[in-house]
Amino acid sequence: MTVVATWNVNSIRARLAHLTEWLAHSTPDLVGLQETKVQDHEFPVAELAALGYHCVYSGQKSYNGVAVLARQPSTPIATAIPGFADEQKRVLAVDCGELALVNLYVPNGYEVGSDKYAYKLAWLDALADWLATLLQRHPNLVVIGDFNIAPDDRDVHDPEAWRGKILCSDAERERLARLTALGLADVFRRFEQPPATFSWWDYRAAGFRRNLGLRIDLILASPGLGARAETCTIDLTPRRWDKPSDHAPVIARFGAA
DNA sequence: ATGGTGGCGCGGCCA
Numbered sequence: 001m002t003v004v005a006t007w008n009v010n011s012i013r014a015r016l017a018h019l020t021e022w023l024a025h026s027t028p029d030l031v032g033l034q035e036t037k038v039q040d041h042e043f044p045v046a047e048l049a050a051l052g053y054h055c056v057y058s059g060q061k062s063y064n065g066v067a068v069l070a071r072q073p074s075t076p077i078a079t080a081i082p083g084f085a086d087e088q089k090r091v092l093a094v095d096c097g098e099l100a101l102v103n104l105y106v107p108n109g110y111e112v113g114s115d116k117y118a119y120k121l122a123w124l125d126a127l128a129d130w131l132a133t134l135l136q137r138h139p140n141l142v143v144i145g146d147f148n149i150a151p152d153d154r155d156v157h158d159p160e161a162w163r164g165k166i167l168c169s170d171a172e173r174e175r176l177a178r179l180t181a182l183g184l185a186d187v188f189r190r191f192e193q194p195p196a197t198f199s200w201w202d203y204r205a206a207g208f209r210r211n212l213g214l215r216i217d218l219i220l221a222s223p224g225l226g227a228r229a230e231t232c233t234i235d236l237t238p239r240r241w242d243k244p245s246d247h248a249p250v251i252a253r254f255g256a257a
Numbered sequence: 258a259t260g261g262t263g264g265c266g267c268g269g270c271c272a
Contacts, residue, residue: 010263010264010272011263011264011265013264013265014263014264014265035264035272037264037265061265062264062265062266062270062271063264063265063270063271063272108271108272110271110272116271148272202261202262202272203261203262203263203272204260204261204262204263205260205261205262206261207261207262243263246262246263246272
């Protein structure tokens, strides 16, 4: 059995105590982190090694930054989308032997029609092309991370208020559907789920207390791997802790091959 | 309420 998790920690420095507490209780085998916000020489390797995790990381100062924690050593495959020039550290792919994992921090996009939105769509276009080729080499592929896209209205606390807005626009959802068309299915939706289950809540306006959330953190799996999925849940526990990340971790459990 | 909060790093950007 393999437990895979994704968590946007919104600064690994600010959240290290939350992360170590959560790892100790959840004991996932593979974890993709986003928004680590540290340069590689500052990554807390020793603290995570003490919990039994090998770290692969690709970070920068202040913004973005991704990492993969694994109980077994893994081999880096990519730290960027091949052929897509990008200063921002948003991609980390590793080969774990039994599966390959792509950890993503998809651009937020700011506002529909903005320059950042155009960058997000171009980034997603390049991502789809890359994942199509990667799937040929790695049939057991899991693509996880902060997608900054709510797949459909069930993933939005107020679908009418959010319709056409950033994180919910048709063009963003269409880009996500391209990944689904490659065979990369949203593992969360393989299972019956409680309504109004979200993974991100704005810090402002008491969003979490009122459950004004979106489900934008996803675990996508290739067909062979998806068929082995046993559960997929969102762990609200660390979002309730003092000074939390604005995102909750998503966890998928895969049975033996 | 066109705001609100939080991280980084020390003014303003990003989410």
